[in-house]
Amino acid sequence: MRTPDPTIRIAVTGAGIICSIGRNKDEVWRSIRESRANIAKLTRFPGETFPTELAAEVDADVDALLPIDRRAAKRMSRSDRLAVVAASEAIAQAGAFPRERAVVSTGTSTGGLVEGEDFYFARLVRGRGRTPVSRVLQQPTSGPSDAVARAFDLGGGVLSNATACASGGAAIGMAADVLRSKHADVAIAGGTDALCRLTYSGFNVLQAVDGEPCTPFDAQRKGITLGEGAAYLVLERWDDAVARGAKILAELCGYGATCDAHHPTAPHDDGRGAEAAMRSALAEAGLEADDVDYVNAHGTGTTLNDSAESKAIAAALGTRTPASSSKSFFGHTLGAAGGVEAVITVLALMHQLAPPTLRLNEAAPECPLDYIPHTPRPMAMRAALSNTFGFGGSNVALLFRAVSS
Numbered sequence: 001m002r003t004p005d006p007t008i009r010i011a012v013t014g015a016g017i018i019c020s021i022g023r024n025k026d027e028v029w030r031s032i033r034e035s036r037a038n039i040a041k042l043t044r045f046p047g048e049t050f051p052t053e054l055a056a057e058v059d060a061d062v063d064a065l066l067p068i069d070r071r072a073a074k075r076m077s078r079s080d081r082l083a084v085v086a087a088s089e090a091i092a093q094a095g096a097f098p099r100e101r102a103v104v105s106t107g108t109s110t111g112g113l114v115e116g117e118d119f120y121f122a123r124l125v126r127g128r129g130r131t132p133v134s135r136v137l138q139q140p141t142s143g144p145s146d147a148v149a150r151a152f153d154l155g156g157g158v159l160s161n162a163t164a165c166a167s168g169g170a171a172i173g174m175a176a177d178v179l180r181s182k183h184a185d186v187a188i189a190g191g192t193d194a195l196c197r198l199t200y201s202g203f204n205v206l207q208a209v210d211g212e213p214c215t216p217f218d219a220q221r222k223g224i225t226l227g228e229g230a231a232y233l234v235l236e237r238w239d240d241a242v243a244r245g246a247k248i249l250a251e252l253c254g255y256g257a258t259c260d261a262h263h264p265t266a267p268h269d270d271g272r273g274a275e276a277a278m279r280s281a282l283a284e285a286g287l288e289a290d291d292v293d294y295v296n297a298h299g300t301g302t303t304l305n306d307s308a309e310s311k312a313i314a315a316a317l318g319t320r321t322p323a324s325s326s327k328s329f330f331g332h333t334l335g336a337a338g339g340v341e342a343v344i345t346v347l348a349l350m351h352q353l354a355p356p357t358l359r360l361n362e363a364a365p366e367c368p369l370d371y372i373p374h375t376p377r378p379m380a381m382r383a384a385l386s387n388t389f390g391f392g393g394s395n396v397a398l399l400f401r402a403v404s405s
Contacts, residue, residue: 004178008238009253011248012250013241016089016231017340029347029351039214040056042054054211055331056228080146082228090188094186097186102185104148105175105187106148107168107191107192107339108162109141110199112143115138141162146158162335165391168338169397170257186234186236189233190336190343200226208224210301213358215359217364217367221364227327229333253287254399255398255399256397262393264392265391268393274387292384294321298388300325324371353378385398
């Protein structure tokens with residue numbers, strides 16, 4: 001296998017997103033500018049038995065947004081369909097590129113598990129002979145990458161990674177390495193996850209879910225709000241993008257991935273793994289801490305995550321760098337989070353506007369940073385980090401640089 005060449009620059013030439021606050025980039029960014037979240041009562045499946053009934057659902061007609069026929073869509077899971085919608089927007093923005101050399105790299109934590117759950121319950125009610133097994137075929141975590149490749153005739157290979165909630169971020173970093181090693185010429189990279197009973201009940205059992213919309217970094221924070229969505233970036237080698245006249249949205253200039261090697265669910269108290277991931281991204285980019293002007297934090301709203309991440313940011317960058325949690329808008333999208341928040345970070349650099357942390361009334365004593373409460377903040381941003389962490393102590397930091405107009 002060829003070794004990635006770290007001197008090769010990576011350009012972002014397309015971005016697509018769908019989540020609870022919008023069906024595309026324009027709608028999502030309008031919601032952020034207006035400080036408008038979308039967290040409401042769960043409707044995807046019955047939630048009466050859980051301590052909370054809140055979720056950040058995609059309430060759009062996803063099938064109506066798909067650029068494929070209904071017969072093809074019927075064979076896809078909800079995670080697959082969300083992925084195809086987001087990838088379609090990103091690919092359309094990127095324009096003409098060699099599709100036979102385009103790799104799809106997707107992170108997801110559950111894939112089509114909701115379809116697997118539906119199959120199980122239908123079989124209990126209807127019996128084995130009256131329940132089509134085709135629904136189970138939609139369950140694998142490899143499904144979203146395969147679905148995107150089929151929908152857009154992308155022949156450069158598929159990568160499917162399930163690194164818990166760090167999956168989407170890791171998929172983008174891995175895609176950059178594929179381009180730098182010249183195994184592909186273009187990458188469609190991001191994450192997708194749909195709400196399902198397993199994760200909803202699991203986080204409730206862990207008592208990690210807030211009964212009200214989440215309040216990241218707040219002194220009264222009680223846990224996460226679960227959400228769903230998908231987002232992709234189109235990545236290319238910088239020189240290739242320039243040669244074909246593509247509009248470059250931002251540069252992916254650094255990627256760091258680490259593991260706390262500490263606990264199945266809890267981060268290390270001092271945030272050592274998260275700090276190491278940020279330092280690794282800085283080192284790959286050849287940048288210093290002072291070059292980073294904004295951090296799109298993982299910011300889940302749990303007591304342990306927010307304090308550990310705050311310590312990590314302070315250790316890696318100092319306490320002057322503003323950080324905010326966009327999960328306060330659309331919840332924790334799990335395996336999609338790294339993709340969704342990478343797109344948000346790119347948009348922040350393009351618009352020179354930092355998203356706020358909603359509902360932050362009083363920062364906790366153990367969270368001493370500037371978290372941009374309530375409203376967006378216009379500010380000059382040269383480079384921004386997007387943090388994504390997951391169970392098992394997985395940590396991913398993506399470093400993006402603004403493009404001069």
